Amino acid sequence: MPTLRALIGASELDTRIRELAAQIDRDYPEGPVYQIGILKGAFIFLADLARAMNTPARIEFVGISSYGSGRTSSGEVRLTKDLDVSIEGYDVVVVEDIVDSGVTLHYLMQVFAQRKPKSLRVATLLDKPEHRQRPVHVDYVGFKIPDEFVVGFGLDYAEDYRNLKDICVLGLSPD
Ligand code: IMP
Ligand code: MG
Numbered sequence: 001m002p003t004l005r006a007l008i009g010a011s012e013l014d015t016r017i018r019e020l021a022a023q024i025d026r027d028y029p030e031g032p033v034y035q036i037g038i039l040k041g042a043f044i045f046l047a048d049l050a051r052a053m054n055t056p057a058r059i060e061f062v063g064i065s066s067y068g069s070g071r072t073s074s075g076e077v078r079l080t081k082d083l084d085v086s087i088e089g090y091d092v093v094v095v096e097d098i099v100d101s102g103v104t105l106h107y108l109m110q111v112f113a114q115r116k117p118k119s120l121r122v123a124t125l126l127d128k129p130e131h132r133q134r135p136v137h138v139d140y141v142g143f144k145i146p147d148e149f150v151v152g153f154g155l156d157y158a159e160d161y162r163n164l165k166d167i168c169v170l171g172l173s174p175d
Contacts (some may be wrong), residue, residue: 041097
């Protein structure tokens with residue numbers, strides 16, 4: 001049976017996301033800032049971050065798949081949904097749920113950099129730095145977490161648990 005243990009509670013998430021939003025406001029006082037959310041995991045973080053910001057934001061999403069239905073990375077990145085707009089000449093903040101190996105973000109940053117944005121930064125709710133395989137620079141980090149598999153607040157395991165209000169560690173029996 002799967003077990004869930006709360007790691008970061010809803011109010012802690014809320015407080016930290018407001019801090020990140022204030023930081024982004026300071027860094028981009030004018031706007032608009034293109035916030036590009038990576039589907040599906042980033043949808044809740046992006047919604048909260050964008051609403052906590054005062055700087056005008058434009059919201060876009062890309063779809064990417066780097067994981068199968070399990071808990072380990074396939075190491076293969078695929079763009080399943082591209083941007084609908086040009087980001088040339090705009091300030092862009094890529095919004096990610098969690099950076100683990102860095103493979104996904106490394107790939108995406110290359111893709112976006114080729115499109116000549118004015119600036120390109122990354123905001124991630126969670127950073128799990130222990131398994132980095134690719135160097136990635138993350139500008140705004142919500143929480144650094146240990147190497148455990150987490151779900152909730154947008155993050156899933158095989159499409160389950162995305163609507164949990166807390167970030168929880170998922171424990172599965174080894175069989
Ligand atoms: P990376 O390419 O290994 O950095 O993986 C990033 C993506 O893997 C994230 O956007 C998540 O979708 C997924 N991922 C990595 N770790 C976790 C986790 O602990 N729980 C849920 N999804 C995860
Ligand atoms: Mg993701």
